[in-house]
Amino acid sequence: MLLKDIIKLTDSKLLSGDENKEINGCYIGDLLSLAMSKVQKDNIWITIQSNINIVAVASLTEAGCIIICEGFDPDDGVVSRAKDENISILQSQLSAFEISKILVCNGF
Amino acid sequence: MAALTMHYTVDGNDFTLAGDCSSKVKKSLTQLGFDPATIRKVAIAMYEGEINMVIHANGGFIDVSIEPDKIVAVLNDHGPGIADINKAMQEGFSTASNKVRELGFGAGMGLPNMKKYSDEMNISTKIGEGTIVTLTFYTNKTNN
Numbered sequence: 001m002l003l004k005d006i007i008k009l010t011d012s013k014l015l016s017g018d019e020n021k022e023i024n025g026c027y028i029g030d031l032l033s034l035a036m037s038k039v040q041k042d043n044i045w046i047t048i049q050s051n052i053n054i055v056a057v058a059s060l061t062e063a064g065c066i067i068i069c070e071g072f073d074p075d076d077g078v079v080s081r082a083k084d085e086n087i088s089i090l091q092s093q094l095s096a097f098e099i100s101k102i103l104v105c106n107g108f
Numbered sequence: 109m110a111a112l113t114m115h116y117t118v119d120g121n122d123f124t125l126a127g128d129c130s131s132k133v134k135k136s137l138t139q140l141g142f143d144p145a146t147i148r149k150v151a152i153a154m155y156e157g158e159i160n161m162v163i164h165a166n167g168g169f170i171d172v173s174i175e176p177d178k179i180v181a182v183l184n185d186h187g188p189g190i191a192d193i194n195k196a197m198q199e200g201f202s203t204a205s206n207k208v209r210e211l212g213f214g215a216g217m218g219l220p221n222m223k224k225y226s227d228e229m230n231i232s233t234k235i236g237e238g239t240i241v242t243l244t245f246y247t248n249k250t251n252n
Contacts, residue, residue: 032159033217036152037225041144049212056127060134060151077124085131 001108003065003088006044009106010092010099012067015079017088023064026103028096032057039063044103046096050074055081065089069096112140112174118158118185120167123211129170130154133181140174146247150179153225153243156218157183163208164188165239179245189235197223 004019006012026044029035035057039045042064047054050072058066065088068074074089082089092099114136116129134151154170161168165187173180190196196219204214223229228244 030212031215031217032212033156033215033221035212036155037217037221047212051211052124053126053211053213056131056155060127060130060155061148081124 001103001106003090005106006065006067006103006108007090009102010067010090010094012090012092015074015089015091016082017065017086019088021064021088026100026108028100036061046099048072048096050078052078052081054078055085055087058082058087059085063087067092067099069094069099112136114172114174116170116172118161118167118170120162120165123162126159126162127155129158133172137174137179142179142247146179146245149225150181150245153222153245154181154183156221156225157181157241157243159213160218161185161187163204163213168238176247178247181243181245183241183243184238185240186238189237190231190233190239191235193231193233 001023003021003023007014023044024042025040027039028046030047030049032053035045039061041062044065044067045063046067046069048070050068052075054066067090069092071093119125130151133154134147137147165185168185171182195201199220200216202214202216208214226243227246230242233239
């Protein structure tokens with residue numbers, strides 16, 4: 001599924017990155033060590049973490065995008081670092097469960 | 109072939125830079141043509157080590173040596189040392205502060221992940237002096 005379709009389906013806001021890339025699979029979690037070992041290349045990573053370290057985790061795991069859920073705002077500097085590293089970040093008001101439910105119901 | 113060596117300083121006061129060394133090593137390994145599975149293992153284990161150095165040891169140095177058949181990362185800090193290595197190796201055991209936990213760290217996965225993703229891990233630690241963790245990764249190079 002393309003990132004722009006995910007944005008549309010989950011009513012998310014694109015804060016950084018390219019919306020035309022292909023995204024596969026998903027990991028949900030807020031512990032960075034677990035995310036580090038579980039997020040696979042091109043995955044969506046859904047989290048409420050909004051500090052600068054999420055960019056490093058997404059970059060090292062080559063995540064397809066981060067969705068910061070539950071309406072959390074990224075900390076200062078997160079979006080500019082994500083742009084530098086070419087990491088896509090979406091912001092959604094929905095919960096992780098609601099996001100995944102919508103994606104699964106739409107064939108993700 | 110002589111080993112390619114890299115030396116990095118880990119800033120113990122700046123959480124925002126944690127991951128920089130691992131990112132640089134990852135980029136170098138990608139340019140050198142190492143296979144993605146090896147690169148991922150090195151990146152995960154080194155990132156955990158880097159975070160540990162920031163959380164627990166006020167930073168330090170990382171030396172990486174890249175050879176055709178293996179990558180060795182030596183993480184050297186002058187932190188408090190590890191009192192009980194067996195406990196520190198247990199998943200879920202952590203001495204991290206609440207502040208660090210709020211950032212999503214301190215889950216007690218650091219050293220276990222480093223062991224899991226490296227082929228060999230050696231810890232040399234002395235209370236009050238610091239810790240040296242040596243990580244070795246054997247490689248499968250896909251091209252030259």
